[in-house]
Amino acid sequence: MPAQQTEQDTGSARYTYRLRLSATAHRSLLAEWGRCRWVWNQCVAESRAAHKAAETCGPARLDKMLTGWRSGRKWLRKGASVPQQQTIRDFAKSRSKAQK
Numbered sequence: 312m313p314a315q316q317t318e319q320d321t322g323s324a325r326y327t328y329r330l331r332l333s334a335t336a337h338r339s340l341l342a343e344w345g346r347c348r349w350v351w352n353q354c355v356a357e358s359r360a361a362h363k364a365a366e367t368c369g370p371a372r373l374d375k376m377l378t379g380w381r382s383g384r385k386w387l388r389k390g391a392s393v394p395q396q397q398t399i400r401d402f403a404k405s406r407s408k409a410q411k
Contacts, residue, residue: 346390347398353380354402370403 332340354373361368377395381387387395 343390343394346387347394349387350377350380350395350398351402354399358402358406370399373399373403 353376357373357376358368361372374396377392377399381392381395
């Protein structure tokens with residue numbers, strides 16, 4: 312019967328990655344970031360306006376507004392809708408934490 316090993320010597324490793332972007336990819340990421348920042352700022356403005364009007368302004372309402380924003384702005388449609396929707400979800404999460 313082979314001897315059982317009770318403790319295993321497990322090591323640890325640390326990995327470091329460096330992402331090198333091409334100039335085109337860098338411009339694209341910055342443009343996407345700018346669109347998401349604009350969506351965040353619009354969420355802030357709409358939330359403040361709804362608060363002053365004593366209305367509710369949740370993520371579902373902001374998602375509907377995003378559809379309107381995208382239909383009226385060609386530059387916003389150039390970006391992906393998923394990060395913009397995630398920006399709205401992040402905004403709603405941070406706003407609910409702030410209201411607690």
